[in-house]
Amino acid sequence: MVPYNSTSLFSDAPPLTSLQSPTSSASDAHALAHLMEIVSERRLHALFQPIIRMQSGEVIGYEGLIRGPSNSPLHSPLNLFKVARANGMSVQVEHLCRHIVMSQFAKSGLPGRLFLNVSPGTLVHPEARQGETLRYLNELGINPERIIIELTENEPTYDYTLLRNAAMHYRSMGFQIAIDDLGEGFSSLRLWSELRPEYVKVDMHFIQGINLDPMKLQFVRSIQEIAEKSGCMVIAEGIETQAELLTVRDMGIACGQGYHIGRPHIAPSTSISDEMVKLLRREKTPLPANNAHGKNRATVLKLLRVVTPISPDMPNDQVYALFVNNPDLQTLPVVSDSIPVGLINRYSMVERYARLYGRELHGKKSCTFFMDSQPLLTDQHTSLQDLSHILVQAEAHHLANGFIITDEGRYLGMGSGHDLLREITQMQMDAARYANPLTQLPGNVPINEHIEYLLQNGVHFCICYCDLDHFKPFNDIYGYRRGDDMIQMTGRILSEHCDPDHDFIGHIGGDDFLIMFQSPDWQNRCEKILAEFGKVSAVFYNEDDRLREGYFSENRKGGREFNPLVSLSLGAVLIEPGQYSSPHQIASAATKAKKLAKKTPGNSLFIEQRAPVSFAWAT
Incomplete structure (x- = not known):
């Protein structure tokens, strides 16, 4: 291969010229003539297959697939590129295919990202024109950040230094990288290590029948573990049955693609069926740490x-x-x-x-x-x-x-x-090690782990910061033992109004709690929490304090000060995939919402309204 030209980008090859590899038979000559006719007349069309987020069913983008003329021996892309390779026309045909895919994608107005198939050899081909594809994208009105360069493997060896340099350049222009058919070709694992792509697509061989084959299950599980450590998103290709869909979802795989989700189509749907959305969101198991009742969701x-x-x-x-x-x-x-x-x-x-x-x-x-x-x-x-x-x-x-x-x-x-x-023993040890000793709810370590888990899996959720108001004077007047009782009571109320299969509750410490809601009726649950707290907390005061709705205590200056009854403030923030990148950012947003809730006297709920309007729940 020739040295990589840092100013070039995958783009149109030079115009079609004389053939480099003449055919040796009449049938080969006929196939070549047919290919030249297809190329010169641009008789190709694109199909688009949806790629969804497994935890929510949201369509994040489409893979662009090319097809030749109907009722033609070159209708199949396999036959099309076989003839192209045999006659030294691979680069020309591939560039034409990409132009047609991008053009139809723009005309269709499809949302999300376009996964664009590119062979590594063509990616760094010396005859590529400089910046042609960027100019074409600008003409089409497509932001390069919406394009995922999906590297398809069809060659046994690569110049990895050349590819690394190319990948760095493309990323600098806004593109992202995906590796196609992981586990199928010659050196896809080496490519993963060298290029550090944003996406890896697991070959359909390992997905089809994964619910019946422990070896496939273990292979994909290993890929998922590597991806989690490297900050990469896994896409499972070739999902053809409901059992495969649910197995992949329960493994925590981020995205999926296949006939069971949606077939390639010239005008694909921008969403999957309501039934599939409900299926994906039903009986989810996104709780790797202990939930509100101390049950571990490992299977x-x-x-x-x-x-x-x-x-x-x-x-x-x-x-x-x-x-x-x-x-x-x-x-x-x-x-x-x-x-x-x-x-x-x-x-x-x-x-x-x-x-x-x-x-x-x-x-x-x-x-x-x-x-x-x-x-x-x-x-x-x-x-x-x-x-x-x-x-x-x-x-x-x-x-x-x-x-x-x-x-x-x-x-x-x-x-x-x-x-x-x-x-089971290890689960109990972990629960005891990281649980808050007063409420036995998960503490800071599992809280952060769970937020990180939700972020990595692209899950829509609502984080709710729960804090008691005026608790310190209550603790001083009524004693620490009754203060502990009130904290335990608060933990029980919060737990009782969480769905143990969908929602996670943790005890940060003192009178502070966090809930990660995935229940679609989270706001109704919050309102019920406030109503029950207002009713149950009354038993902690003597009759005189209840009647005057507060009590007197001595302040730091020795004066007499009136304190309202303890109330509960809830600060809620809706979290959409990609909106935040770390548990720290999410915790900071929840803390701000909690502070705003505390500005309202009494039991109150504040909902951060600046969340993206596209946030939605399944019912």
Whole structure:
């Protein structure tokens, strides 16, 4: 490759000239002639496939896809570029495709961003004209910040220094970078490391059937962990079923794309169906830290172990051999047509097999003879807390045998009682370590972790700062013990009006609390909190103070001072994805809202009205 020209940008190649690679057959010559005709007459059209935010269903942009003439052998982009590569026309065809995609995107008036496919070789091609694409974008009225350069992988090696320099230049002009088909090509992981893109798109191979394949699940989970640490956003490609959609959502993947969400179309919708929005927002599990009731939302999927199942017709001799050859194997799941039908425990089988004539009598028989036909089954979405309750109530042998993890009844893998006990113990230790000792609600560490989690996953939420007014004089007059009782009472009221599956409540310290609402009726919940606090808090005062609605205390100068009854102020701020970049900024905004709420006497709610008007909730 030639040195990168820092003033050039991916743009139109020189005009079509003589062919560099003449074809050797009549069919090749016909394909080339057809390609030249398509290029010269610009007989290509663009389709757009929506990309959504998984936690909310919001369409964030579209991938631009190219198609050749209908009823043509070059209708498919694969065939189109195959002929182009064979005849040295890849750069010319690719630039034409991008012009057509950008032009149709502008004419359609579609919102959000455009993911524009670009090959790394074309990105730094020496024959690209300087700044042509920027000028074309200006003509179309498209801000470069709306364009995501999606690098498609079709070459085995790259000049990574050249690409790094190119990526830096494009970013300086406002563009962002995405890597397409992560895990599919020659060196996509190396590209990720070298270019540090803003987006990575996981190849559809790892998404299709992810709800049934533990290996795919683990691969995507690893990609997600790397992305979280590198500040990158993951897009899952090829989502074709509801099960895949929900599995990807529950893993915390930021964005999704696929036929189940929306097919490529010349005039795609700017929103997904109401049913899908409700599905995505229903039964969400965005609470990695302890919620208001101390329950952890981790699921049994965290305990998944890949154990190859056996079929019911496998003879006992073969099962016995599996146990002998695998000393660490404790149980074997028995599965028929992906449906689990039983478990075989190592010690139970070996003990019975060792009896007099045990091998002779049973060796050739079906393994179902030694099988527990009523194993403990649990769906992958079951919380660890719920599973622990099930195990406590189940017969004792299930703790030793372990449990089969399923997805809508189909076998996924195994889990052990030992692993469950370890996770539950760790959860309890973490809860005790970071909980406020007075209310047992999550403290500052899990509060910040949860805000960070919501930010990374692009979740719409409302942060509500809750603070008691005139609490210090109450504490001084009535004593610290009654003051602690009032703080505990406040924590209980707040918790009772939060949805444990959607909302997170934390205790900052003293008489200060924070709630991260995802419930769509958050304002109604706030009003109920204030009403109940006003009613319940009256029991903390003697009759005279209640009647005069306050009490006298001595101020710092030794004078007599009247203090109103303790009231509750709530300061709420609506948070939209991309609006803030850190928990510190969000906490600062909530603190300002709380201060404004405290300016209103009595129990009050202040809502920051300067939030973007596009903020909306599902109902």
